Amino acid sequence: METSPSTAPEGLEINGDRLLRRLTELSDIGAIEGTTGSSRLAFTDADQAGRDLVVTWMTELGLDVTVDGIGNVVGVWVPEAMTPEQATLPPVMTGSHIDTVRTGGRYDGNLGVLGGLEVIETLATAGVVPQRPLAVAFFSNEEGARFPPDMMGSLVYVGGLGLEQAHQTEGIDGSKVGDELARIGYLGPSPCPGQVPHAFVEVHIEQGPVLEEASVDIGAVESVQGISWTEITITGQSNHAGTTPMRLRHDPAFVAAEITTFVRRMVTELGHPQVGTVGMIELHPNLVNVVPASAKLTVDLRNTNNDVLIEAEERLAGCLERLAESEGVEISTRTLARFDPVIFDPEVVDLVELTAKRLGASTLRMPSGAGHDAQMLARVCPTAMIFTPSHKGISHNPAEHTDRHHLELGVNTLLGVMVGLAGS
Ligand code: GLV
Ligand code: MN
Ligand code: MN
Numbered sequence: 001m002e003t004s005p006s007t008a009p010e011g012l013e014i015n016g017d018r019l020l021r022r023l024t025e026l027s028d029i030g031a032i033e034g035t036t037g038s039s040r041l042a043f044t045d046a047d048q049a050g051r052d053l054v055v056t057w058m059t060e061l062g063l064d065v066t067v068d069g070i071g072n073v074v075g076v077w078v079p080e081a082m083t084p085e086q087a088t089l090p091p092v093m094t095g096s097h098i099d100t101v102r103t104g105g106r107y108d109g110n111l112g113v114l115g116g117l118e119v120i121e122t123l124a125t126a127g128v129v130p131q132r133p134l135a136v137a138f139f140s141n142e143e144g145a146r147f148p149p150d151m152m153g154s155l156v157y158v159g160g161l162g163l164e165q166a167h168q169t170e171g172i173d174g175s176k177v178g179d180e181l182a183r184i185g186y187l188g189p190s191p192c193p194g195q196v197p198h199a200f201v202e203v204h205i206e207q208g209p210v211l212e213e214a215s216v217d218i219g220a221v222e223s224v225q226g227i228s229w230t231e232i233t234i235t236g237q238s239n240h241a242g243t244t245p246m247r248l249r250h251d252p253a254f255v256a257a258e259i260t261t262f263v264r265r266m267v268t269e270l271g272h273p274q275v276g277t278v279g280m281i282e283l284h285p286n287l288v289n290v291v292p293a294s295a296k297l298t299v300d301l302r303n304t305n306n307d308v309l310i311e312a313e314e315r316l317a318g319c320l321e322r323l324a325e326s327e328g329v330e331i332s333t334r335t336l337a338r339f340d341p342v343i344f345d346p347e348v349v350d351l352v353e354l355t356a357k358r359l360g361a362s363t364l365r366m367p368s369g370a371g372h373d374a375q376m377l378a379r380v381c382p383t384a385m386i387f388t389p390s391h392k393g394i395s396h397n398p399a400e401h402t403d404r405h406h407l408e409l410g411v412n413t414l415l416g417v418m419v420g421l422a423g424s
Helices: 016-027 045-060 110-126 152-157 163-168 177-183 252-270 306-327 346-358 373-377 404-422
Strands: 064-067 073-077 092-096 134-138 199-205 218-224 226-235 275-284 294-303 330-339 363-368 383-388
Touching: 016 045, 016 110, 016 404, 045 064, 045 073, 045 110, 045 134, 073 110, 092 110, 092 373, 092 404, 110 134, 110 199, 110 404, 152 163, 152 373, 163 177, 199 346, 199 373, 199 404, 218 346, 218 373, 218 404, 226 252, 226 306, 252 275, 252 294, 252 306, 294 306, 306 330, 346 363, 346 383, 346 404, 363 383, 373 383, 383 404
Parallel strands: 092 134, 092 199, 199 383, 218 363
Antiparallel strands: 064 073, 073 134, 218 383, 226 294, 226 330, 275 294
16 A cells, blocks of 8 residues: 655644543543543443544534444544545544443543544644545444453444344343443444445554553554453352351352462463453352352453464363363353454554654554454554553553653654555
């Protein structure tokens, strides 16, 4: 594909005050008291309020705003001065998500969406006319924390998951995606899969410690590691905690704990970059003097190397078999998400690196540890990502923080990359 690093008007910069103001206003919706973070799980009232605010900003900017059947919102900027031929070209798209985990920070996802708005507003104000439209999207339910899998909206957008199946997905609270979408007014008419963009680039906080530890300003993201999410249900024998001899126990809590320690030991043995997390454990009935009847837990395994990830999955399956046998419990599993590692387009990665360097930033080519909408868009068009440093590598936590300087640098890089991809 044709890219040019020199087409952003020399010296044109985004408005940092405006970017920060929008980030703050959005984070006020679902604000977690006493912190700078937010809680806007997908398709909740708080998500709806966040969506409404961003749609208002998109509309004020004069974007053509559409909502599709999974609630993805796309705003397309077609400058008036564009020729009719240019106006019909597939856009260069940016974007991310505005849903959060229950205990989210203010930058995860939001930076990519509001950064995209900021790029368009900067160009429009400066009278720059790119050679094709630019679009900014926010994709539904990127986090997958309420309704697995993660990246659901972008997965549907690229045709990787059918709309009907997505609508039927049951959440951790028993609700369904389709019902919740309709309830918040975001079951839109635009078709899925959506229009294939000319190219896609997403700016996102790193959410890990790599850039800060290396004192590097901008990450040029080359790949995203593979993701494997499994829900494990253990059914045992509920009984009296005082009277049941240990030899007669079939204890789901014990098995859940064994699985948790197994995951840590296995991951340590497999070594970097394998990671593994037990993020959710529920016991039933969860009482002090009752051997539980059942336990439900989730295991999140990730690796940039798919072979090692498969080995980790197989070892986990072996562990479950052994535990079911030795403790006399039933164990069933359900795959909540499974995505292979993704390699981004080397030319777009080069463009990110070159653009950031031209802005005076130090750069590092690196993989992403977190899942992102860009990994789904990479299925259909040339794609890459821009990372900004995360303070102490903390994310999925209200304490998530990125310095203003780096937020601005990331969005200025986005500006240069989008203009470069579009030509001007
Ligand atoms: C989603 O953002 C994830 O990486 O868990
Ligand atoms: Mn994110
Ligand atoms: Mn996230």
